[in-house]
Amino acid sequence: MLATLALALSAQAADPLPSWNDGSTKQAILSFVKEVTHKSGPKYVEPEDRIATFDQDGTLWVSHPLYTQAMFALDRVRELAPKHPEWKNKEPFKAVIAGDREAMANFTESDWELIVAATHAGMTTEQFLGIVKDWLVKAKHPKFKRPYTELVYQPMIEVMDYLRANGFKTYIVTGGGQEFVRVYSEQIYSIPPEQVVGSSILTKYEYKDGKPILMREPKVFFIDDHAGKAIGINLFIGKRPYAAFGNSGGDREMLEWTQAGDGARLMMLVYHDDAEREYAYGPAGGLPDTKVGTFTQALMEEAKKRGWVIISMKNDWRRIFSFGQ
Amino acid sequence: MLATLALALSAQAADPLPSWNDGSTKQAILSFVKEVTHKSGPKYVEPEDRIATFDQDGTLWVSHPLYTQAMFALDRVRELAPKHPEWKNKEPFKAVIAGDREAMANFTESDWELIVAATHAGMTTEQFLGIVKDWLVKAKHPKFKRPYTELVYQPMIEVMDYLRANGFKTYIVTGGGQEFVRVYSEQIYSIPPEQVVGSSILTKYEYKDGKPILMREPKVFFIDDHAGKAIGINLFIGKRPYAAFGNSGGDREMLEWTQAGDGARLMMLVYHDDAEREYAYGPAGGLPDTKVGTFTQALMEEAKKRGWVIISMKNDWRRIFSFGQ
Numbered sequence: 001m002l003a004t005l006a007l008a009l010s011a012q013a014a015d016p017l018p019s020w021n022d023g024s025t026k027q028a029i030l031s032f033v034k035e036v037t038h039k040s041g042p043k044y045v046e047p048e049d050r051i052a053t054f055d056q057d058g059t060l061w062v063s064h065p066l067y068t069q070a071m072f073a074l075d076r077v078r079e080l081a082p083k084h085p086e087w088k089n090k091e092p093f094k095a096v097i098a099g100d101r102e103a104m105a106n107f108t109e110s111d112w113e114l115i116v117a118a119t120h121a122g123m124t125t126e127q128f129l130g131i132v133k134d135w136l137v138k139a140k141h142p143k144f145k146r147p148y149t150e151l152v153y154q155p156m157i158e159v160m161d162y163l164r165a166n167g168f169k170t171y172i173v174t175g176g177g178q179e180f181v182r183v184y185s186e187q188i189y190s191i192p193p194e195q196v197v198g199s200s201i202l203t204k205y206e207y208k209d210g211k212p213i214l215m216r217e218p219k220v221f222f223i224d225d226h227a228g229k230a231i232g233i234n235l236f237i238g239k240r241p242y243a244a245f246g247n248s249g250g251d252r253e254m255l256e257w258t259q260a261g262d263g264a265r266l267m268m269l270v271y272h273d274d275a276e277r278e279y280a281y282g283p284a285g286g287l288p289d290t291k292v293g294t295f296t297q298a299l300m301e302e303a304k305k306r307g308w309v310i311i312s313m314k315n316d317w318r319r320i321f322s323f324g325q
Numbered sequence: 326m327l328a329t330l331a332l333a334l335s336a337q338a339a340d341p342l343p344s345w346n347d348g349s350t351k352q353a354i355l356s357f358v359k360e361v362t363h364k365s366g367p368k369y370v371e372p373e374d375r376i377a378t379f380d381q382d383g384t385l386w387v388s389h390p391l392y393t394q395a396m397f398a399l400d401r402v403r404e405l406a407p408k409h410p411e412w413k414n415k416e417p418f419k420a421v422i423a424g425d426r427e428a429m430a431n432f433t434e435s436d437w438e439l440i441v442a443a444t445h446a447g448m449t450t451e452q453f454l455g456i457v458k459d460w461l462v463k464a465k466h467p468k469f470k471r472p473y474t475e476l477v478y479q480p481m482i483e484v485m486d487y488l489r490a491n492g493f494k495t496y497i498v499t500g501g502g503q504e505f506v507r508v509y510s511e512q513i514y515s516i517p518p519e520q521v522v523g524s525s526i527l528t529k530y531e532y533k534d535g536k537p538i539l540m541r542e543p544k545v546f547f548i549d550d551h552a553g554k555a556i557g558i559n560l561f562i563g564k565r566p567y568a569a570f571g572n573s574g575g576d577r578e579m580l581e582w583t584q585a586g587d588g589a590r591l592m593m594l595v596y597h598d599d600a601e602r603e604y605a606y607g608p609a610g611g612l613p614d615t616k617v618g619t620f621t622q623a624l625m626e627e628a629k630k631r632g633w634v635i636i637s638m639k640n641d642w643r644r645i646f647s648f649g650q
Contacts, residue, residue, distance in 0.1 A: 193563030238518030
């Protein structure tokens with residue numbers, strides 16, 4: 001009896017990916033790690049070259065109905081509104097203050113630029129980190145009614161842990177704001193700030209009361225999306241990843257760049273097809289179209305042609321969140 | 326007898342900085358490390374926050390009579406000259422091909438920009454790394470008649486090893502080219518490419534024969550010098566250093582930024598006052614003026630006022646190079 005229990009426990013402990021259903025997707029991860037860590041095998045990779053990169057929004061945590069950072073920016077506009085009476089009659093701020101969901105859903109790139117400039121710049125880097133930290137504690141996701149930092153995909157946490165246990169250095173490579181993600185990356189992903197590559201705005205070295213500060217300027221410095229992800233990986237890491245994980249068109253070049261290296265490479269895309277436990281959107285596979293984390297039919301076909309592995313949230317994930325959904 | 330020998334050997338092994346003469350400079354390093362690693366002490370620093378940044382040229386290796394990367398660029402101009410007959414009559418190339426030392430010594434910023442564009446761009450990142458690698462094998466320093474990669478300061482290697490043995494993550498933060506330094510940083514400093522922060526030019530994601538490449542463009546992306554060093558540290562590391570090492574005016578802001586944090590901080594400047602074993606230049610302390618790694622009297626006075634520690638190569642270093650000089 002006790003022996004049986006011990007055996008069962010040890011079998012369970014031996015599975016590094018317990019939130020994944022058995023099948024070819026899970027097997028692709030296990031086989032890849034086996035190949036690159038098999039010292040006398042033909043595809044062995046030295047530990048210092050074991051780099052794995054993860055997109056964040058939609059790959060590691062929920063990004064619908066809007067990116068978390070966009071939610072932050074909108075909340076911030078509402079919080080700052082009393083100090084900006086002129087916003088009441090000025091778009092895009094007017095729509096945000098009025099809570100006009102339809103107008104917000106149709107914001108253009110330049111609308112968002114104005115919002116980012118008003119909410120992400122004009123303060124020091126330290127002040128910004130403090131504002132984000134405070135917001136994360138009180139903000140709740142509209143569907144799940146939980147802090148955003150709890151809406152992390154448990155199966156992906158297991159993949160990151162598993163890769164790290166096998167000598168990989170894990171990086172976040174996000175189109176989102178580098179400084180925004182760095183606030184919580186260590187706490188929720190065990191990824192330190194120096195392993196977060198993201199988009200950034202200009203900072204300026206200035207003095208206040210005789211002390212140096214870094215002021216955030218309302219001007220884009222680097223966009224870490226699409227081709228920018230390959231460029232950012234080279235700039236910040238200087239090594240080509242052996243494994244890359246994404247979920248949308250913005251991750252295409254990162255996966256392509258990863259695959260262009262020699263030896264064993266693992267490219268995976270999270271496909272949001274679980275309307276019941278999370279969300280379902282595409283438009284690949286006939287799922288509803290979206291502006292947030294779009295996964296086109298063309299990307300699905302390219303993935304199949306190139307051997308990129310599609311992760312079906314519905315079929316491959318036994319459990320999505322650590323709180324048991 | 327044997328016991329005495331064992332005791333002597335163990336005392337020797339206990340000195341983590343054997344190439345440093347005893348004195349207040351060496352003591353400053355030892356005391357700093359003791360303070361930040363003393364778990365119940367008031368200045369204890371968690372291991373994940375132990376960041377140390379090192380300028381390269383003149384701080385970790387020889388930078389006279391010219392920066393190594395400038396030597397590379399000049400050699401490269403000579404190598405490419407047969408393919409560019411027009412250079413014979415076009416400055417600054419004409420002076421380089423003719424070996425006109427006086428003209429080269431007076432090159433302006435824009436002369437160097439033309440040389441960098443001609444020698445560092447118009448190729449893929451992989452091609453560039455290969456060219457640098459090949460050059461490093463064959464190039465020799467004009468005074469020491471050795472490969473540049475041997476002209477590393479042994480006392481600084483010991484400091485880096487000592488800091489790493491005490492949980493520090495060591496970074497190079499250089500005004501030089503990030504991709505240039507990444508070629509050899511692991512080999513000569515045990516610092517991996519992802520821990521090299523430097524200046525960079527734009528790269529562009531393109532395709533050649535269906536494969537993605539990163540093309541180096543003749544356009545500056547980021548200058549990691551002066552205020553750029555503080556900005557670069559925040560951009561690439563996202564943490565403030567506890568220890569910073571430099572040797573010239575370009576490192577001033579990095580030291581200032583380091584010191585502006587709380588708790589124990591170590592700021593050090595290598596002062597080249599050893600004409601016999603290496604070079605002597607200032608103009609601080611009445612040493613000969615230079616355009617390469619200038620250490621002004623004003624910087625010396627600021628260092629004294631702020632408690633930045635001056636490392637005298639002549640007095641503090643028992644040995645400068647691993648080959649025994």
